[in-house]
Amino acid sequence: MTVPVRLADVARVDHETDVLVVGLGCAGGAAALEARRTGAEVVVLERASGAGGSSAQSGGELYLGGGTRVQKALGYDDDPENMFAYLLAALGPHADEEKLRLYCAGSLEHFDWFCSLGIDFEESLYDAPSWMPPTRDGLMWLGENAWPFDQIARPVPRGHRPSTEGFGGWLLMDRLTAACTEAGVETHTDTRATALVVDDAGRVVGVTARRFGEDVTYLARRGVVLTTGGFVDNERMLRNHAPDLLGHDKVSDGLDDGSGIEMAAALGAATRRMAAVEVAYTALPAMAVRGMLVNGLGRRFVNEDVYPGVYSHAALHQPGPCWVILDEEGLESIPAQDLWGVRPTHAAETLEELEEELAMPPGSLRDTVAAYNEHAARGEDPYFHKNARWLRPLTGPFAAVDPRLGFGTTAGQENTGFRGFTLGGLHTDVDGQVLSVAGAPVPGLYAAGRATSGIHGHGYVSGTSLGDGTFFGRRAGRTAAAG
Incomplete structure (x- = not known):
C-alpha cells in the first residue's frame, strides 16, 4: 500500500524519533550518520535482516x-x-549540473570523510580497462582517458577503490554501518515501510511499516529520509518507465522495487528521468580492448577502450548478437587474473570461416578487420578513435567470445548478456528535499541515492552511485536533522 496515511487515522504510535531513515544502503547510512552527528x-528502518542492500554487493x-x-x-x-567537465559529458546528456558542480567542489572533503570511517585506499593505479580490478590498487581509470572524453577534459583517473581485492562494496558498508552504530544510530531490521504518514498540514511526519507480520507506526519529529533504492526489481515499473531493462538480468540485491519512489509519488512528489538506466554487458574489457567488439552484422560500433558501460549501452541497441573478436596473440597477452574464467566460444584459421560460424553476412567481418588492420598498422583508428596503446593488426588464427555466456561466477550460463539497474527516481534539490510535481518542497520529506535521479542524466560511470548516494545522503541527513 502506498497511499499516504493521515496522522489523525493512526491508532497507535510504536516509535518516535527526530529523523527517520528508510533503507540502510550507502545513502541511508550516510544520511543517518550525519543526522546523528x-x-x-535517528532510527533507520531496513527491510532486510541486515544492512548493506545493493551497495554491499557493488564493486x-x-x-x-x-x-x-x-x-x-x-x-x-x-x-x-576538470572533474566537472568529464562528468558532465560522461553522465549526460542532461546531467544535473547544479548537483554535479556541488559534488565536484566537495569531492576532496568527501574523500576525507570516507577516510575518517576507516576506509583505506592504496596509492597505486590499475592501468587497464576493467569492470573490476582483481587487485588492491586504490585507483583505476573509468573512461577518462578514452575518446571523446580525453578531448573534453584532461585525462585523470578518479575511480577510488577501498583496499581489498575485487568487489569492495561490503567493506564500504561494513565501515559505514559500524560508524552509525558507534554514533548511536538505532537500526530496526526486518521492517518494511508501507506508506508515509502525513499530518493535516500536509507535512510528512512518519511511516507505517510491517515487522514480522505486524503493523507498526513510526513518527519523525524533524523529517523522513527515503533511501530505498531504485526500481529494477519492479517489473510493472520497468514496463511503465524503463522498458530497456525488461528481459535482462538485474544488478541489485533483489529488493530494489521502487517502494520509496511510489510512496512519495502517491503524495504528489515529482520523479525525474525514469527511463534512464545503466547496463553492463558481459564483454570482458581485457579482451575487447585487445581486439574488437562487433555486432551481428560483423561491424564495429564503438572504441573498445571506453568505460565498459559506454560500449554496453551501445551494444544494447545494436543488431545482435554482438561478439568480441580477437586473435591468438591478443588472447595470450591477457594476464590470467584478468580472464575471469572466460574462454572463446568459436575459433577459426580464417575470418571467412569465423563469419560462417557466427552466421554473419559473407565478407562483413573480413572487411571490418581489413579496415581495422590497415589503420592499426599506422597507429590510427579514424572510425572510432581507440587509443594507439591498444592498436595492433589482428592476424590469424581468430577467436570469438559470446558475451551472453557471462564471466566470473556466471561463466557458461547463457542469458542476454546484459545486466542493469535504474538511474531515475524522485526529484530532489541539492539538500535532499523531495520536490512536488509543482516544484515546491514536500514538507518533512527527503531522499537520496538510487531512489532519486541524483547527478545522472542518461550516462553513467562506476562509482557515481556510491559517490552520489553518500554525498547527497549526508546533505539530506543534515537538512532533515535541522527540521
Whole structure:
C-alpha cells in the first residue's frame, strides 16, 4: 500500500524519533550518520535482516577527484573544474549540473570523510580497462582517458577503490554501518515501510511499516529520509518507465522495487528521468580492448577502450548478437587474473570461416578487420578513435567470445548478456528535499541515492552511485536533522 496515511487515522504510535531513515544502503547510512552527528535522534528502518542492500554487493568504487591524496601520490593533477567537465559529458546528456558542480567542489572533503570511517585506499593505479580490478590498487581509470572524453577534459583517473581485492562494496558498508552504530544510530531490521504518514498540514511526519507480520507506526519529529533504492526489481515499473531493462538480468540485491519512489509519488512528489538506466554487458574489457567488439552484422560500433558501460549501452541497441573478436596473440597477452574464467566460444584459421560460424553476412567481418588492420598498422583508428596503446593488426588464427555466456561466477550460463539497474527516481534539490510535481518542497520529506535521479542524466560511470548516494545522503541527513 502506498497511499499516504493521515496522522489523525493512526491508532497507535510504536516509535518516535527526530529523523527517520528508510533503507540502510550507502545513502541511508550516510544520511543517518550525519543526522546523528548533528545531535538528532535517528532510527533507520531496513527491510532486510541486515544492512548493506545493493551497495554491499557493488564493486565499491567511489568516483572522487579534484586532487585527492591518492591522485597526488601517483602524480596526477586534478581540480574540480576538470572533474566537472568529464562528468558532465560522461553522465549526460542532461546531467544535473547544479548537483554535479556541488559534488565536484566537495569531492576532496568527501574523500576525507570516507577516510575518517576507516576506509583505506592504496596509492597505486590499475592501468587497464576493467569492470573490476582483481587487485588492491586504490585507483583505476573509468573512461577518462578514452575518446571523446580525453578531448573534453584532461585525462585523470578518479575511480577510488577501498583496499581489498575485487568487489569492495561490503567493506564500504561494513565501515559505514559500524560508524552509525558507534554514533548511536538505532537500526530496526526486518521492517518494511508501507506508506508515509502525513499530518493535516500536509507535512510528512512518519511511516507505517510491517515487522514480522505486524503493523507498526513510526513518527519523525524533524523529517523522513527515503533511501530505498531504485526500481529494477519492479517489473510493472520497468514496463511503465524503463522498458530497456525488461528481459535482462538485474544488478541489485533483489529488493530494489521502487517502494520509496511510489510512496512519495502517491503524495504528489515529482520523479525525474525514469527511463534512464545503466547496463553492463558481459564483454570482458581485457579482451575487447585487445581486439574488437562487433555486432551481428560483423561491424564495429564503438572504441573498445571506453568505460565498459559506454560500449554496453551501445551494444544494447545494436543488431545482435554482438561478439568480441580477437586473435591468438591478443588472447595470450591477457594476464590470467584478468580472464575471469572466460574462454572463446568459436575459433577459426580464417575470418571467412569465423563469419560462417557466427552466421554473419559473407565478407562483413573480413572487411571490418581489413579496415581495422590497415589503420592499426599506422597507429590510427579514424572510425572510432581507440587509443594507439591498444592498436595492433589482428592476424590469424581468430577467436570469438559470446558475451551472453557471462564471466566470473556466471561463466557458461547463457542469458542476454546484459545486466542493469535504474538511474531515475524522485526529484530532489541539492539538500535532499523531495520536490512536488509543482516544484515546491514536500514538507518533512527527503531522499537520496538510487531512489532519486541524483547527478545522472542518461550516462553513467562506476562509482557515481556510491559517490552520489553518500554525498547527497549526508546533505539530506543534515537538512532533515535541522527540521
